[in-house]
Amino acid sequence: MKQIKPFAIALASVAVAVFSSCENDNINPYDYTGNVGSSENEGSKDVIKTALAEYPIGSIVWTHDTTLNESVEVPEGVSLYIEQGVTVTCSSSAKVPVEIVVLGNLYCMGTADKPVVITSDTKKPADWGGIICGYKSEEVVLDHVELAYGGATPTESSLSFQNKLFKTEIDGGVPAFHFCNVSGKFAMTNSFLHDNYNDHTYFTGGTGLIYNNIFADNGNSADGGEAINVKSGCKLDVAYNLIYNACTNAFKLSNSGNSETIPLTTMNAYNNTIVDCGWRRAKNKKGGSVWVEKAAAPTFVNNIIYDSRYGMKQPDKDGADLKHSRLTPNYYYASTAEGVKQMSKEQSGVMVFDTDVKSTAAGDKNPLFVKFSQNDKMNINCEVDDVDKGAPLPFDKSWDFNLQNGSPALSGGVTDFTLIMPQGVPFFGMKKVSFIDKSLDQNYYFMAPAPSAKFGAR
Numbered sequence: 129m130k131q132i133k134p135f136a137i138a139l140a141s142v143a144v145a146v147f148s149s150c151e152n153d154n155i156n157p158y159d160y161t162g163n164v165g166s167s168e169n170e171g172s173k174d175v176i177k178t179a180l181a182e183y184p185i186g187s188i189v190w191t192h193d194t195t196l197n198e199s200v201e202v203p204e205g206v207s208l209y210i211e212q213g214v215t216v217t218c219s220s221s222a223k224v225p226v227e228i229v230v231l232g233n234l235y236c237m238g239t240a241d242k243p244v245v246i247t248s249d250t251k252k253p254a255d256w257g258g259i260i261c262g263y264k265s266e267e268v269v270l271d272h273v274e275l276a277y278g279g280a281t282p283t284e285s286s287l288s289f290q291n292k293l294f295k296t297e298i299d300g301g302v303p304a305f306h307f308c309n310v311s312g313k314f315a316m317t318n319s320f321l322h323d324n325y326n327d328h329t330y331f332t333g334g335t336g337l338i339y340n341n342i343f344a345d346n347g348n349s350a351d352g353g354e355a356i357n358v359k360s361g362c363k364l365d366v367a368y369n370l371i372y373n374a375c376t377n378a379f380k381l382s383n384s385g386n387s388e389t390i391p392l393t394t395m396n397a398y399n400n401t402i403v404d405c406g407w408r409r410a411k412n413k414k415g416g417s418v419w420v421e422k423a424a425a426p427t428f429v430n431n432i433i434y435d436s437r438y439g440m441k442q443p444d445k446d447g448a449d450l451k452h453s454r455l456t457p458n459y460y461y462a463s464t465a466e467g468v469k470q471m472s473k474e475q476s477g478v479m480v481f482d483t484d485v486k487s488t489a490a491g492d493k494n495p496l497f498v499k500f501s502q503n504d505k506m507n508i509n510c511e512v513d514d515v516d517k518g519a520p521l522p523f524d525k526s527w528d529f530n531l532q533n534g535s536p537a538l539s540g541g542v543t544d545f546t547l548i549m550p551q552g553v554p555f556f557g558m559k560k561v562s563f564i565d566k567s568l569d570q571n572y573y574f575m576a577p578a579p580s581a582k583f584g585a586r
Contacts, residue, residue, distance in 0.1 A: 177564075179564070181211075183209055183561055184560040186205075195219060196217070199225075202232045208233070212238050221249075225282060230261045232265060233267045242272075246276070252323075255277045257302045263293075264309060264312075267313055267555050268315075270315070273320075275320070275328075279327075283298065293306070304346075309333055311333075314336045315338075320342045322342070325353070326346070326353045327347075329343075330354075332385060333361030338369060339366065339367045347374060354376050354377045367577055367579070370586070371403070372404060373403070373523065375405075375408040378436065379428075382424050395548065396428075396576075398427065398545075399577075400431045400584070404502075407508070416438030426453060430580065431584070433460045434495065435464075435506065439470070442477055493537075495536065495537035497532070498530045499526065500527050541582055551575070
């Protein structure tokens with residue numbers, strides 16, 4: 129595993145940008161040619177100029193596609209910028225699963241037409257680990273990023289384990305993205321996370337914005353997997369996300385880990401669409417669409433929960449802080465009689481509110497997505513990832529989860545609550561980037577969209 133030396137990577141990136149006519153030339157992030165000085169944390173001596181922008185002194189810049197055969201570490205106080213259109217391929221044959229460990233800062237600056245892609249060579253879940261951030265990581269931006277096929281189990285030689293990040297013992301895989309600095313901040317926007325073997329995301333601290341993303345097809349029948357897993361120490365606005373086929377929960381919300389130094393989480397989750405989640409957890413009765421525990425007190429409103437096991441649920445003991453939570457109205461749809469039953473008051477642990485909208489019979493109150501194909505063998509109690517036995521179909525990019533005209537979910541939501549970060553969140557590492565073409569300039573402020581009185585994300 130290698131620690132990236134900022135000056136070396138900057139030179140490599142600039143050399144490719146200047147001397148190559150092919151935009152997809154591969155760069156080697158371990159090429160230290162031209163590095164001066166002996167400090168591992170020494171940054172570039174000059175402003176770094178690429179075909180896209182000028183970056184501040186001390187930066188690391190990846191401008192072209194690259195393959196990672198080993199894990200990389202971004203040192204404390206150093207910023208890695210990945211430019212639009214760059215594909216980072218993680219080798220599945222590495223002796224130790226590849227990880228991107230960010231002790232400093234990370235800015236993935238994709239666009240709708242040219243996303244940043246972080247993937248694997250064989251396109252299989254658990255081919256590599258994930259983006260694991262450090263306790264002093266100050267800023268991370270994942271904008272228009274495709275993040276896929278992560279979740280591998282680390283070893284004692286893994287950078288995340290050596291830095292005592294996420295796991296202190298080897299007992300399963302890592303999430304595709306983990307942030308843990310209570311004093312840090314992150315934005316995950318307009319991105320597509322899919323086919324990750326464990327959790328898509330896991331948060332144990334930080335001020336964050338998560339909006340306009342798609343989370344699809346994660347988890348495994350042995351270990352489960354959440355799309356958005358939140359512990360204590362967070363301030364989050366989470367909105368307009370589509371969550372499809374999360375193995376355990378779309379959201380797991382918990383204030384576990386709180387202490388005198390780690391504050392309780394405050395969180396808004398609104399106008400999200402949750403489809404076909406919780407199929408793995410029939411055996412132990414845990415999970416489904418939303419799991420709230422250990423004094424979590426979110427605002428969770430205006431969300432569509434569609435054919436997901438249980439609806440909103442909490443454990444029999446140590447559940448949500450209902451006094452300080454706002455958990456209704458939400459829109460619950462079930463296409464099967466079993467799904468209707470599992471959302472009812474008779475189901476242990478399920479939270480039912482009179483102000484929710486719920487199917488009272490199979491197929492009642494269909495929100496009418498523009499285009500979606502449910503598995504015709506759909507089994508809400510399926511315990512294996514096998515579509516022939518009723519598991520969800522693989523995510524299809526052609527599906528359209530916008531609501532049709534006449535949908536009963538087009539009204540009934542609420543807008544009378546305040547965002548956690550109503551003024552947005554500034555990312556000063558983005559402000560320092562000077563784009564050569566001003567029309568390509570990317571704002572350094574990120575702000576969650578306002579809530580809508582319709583239900584769902586689309």
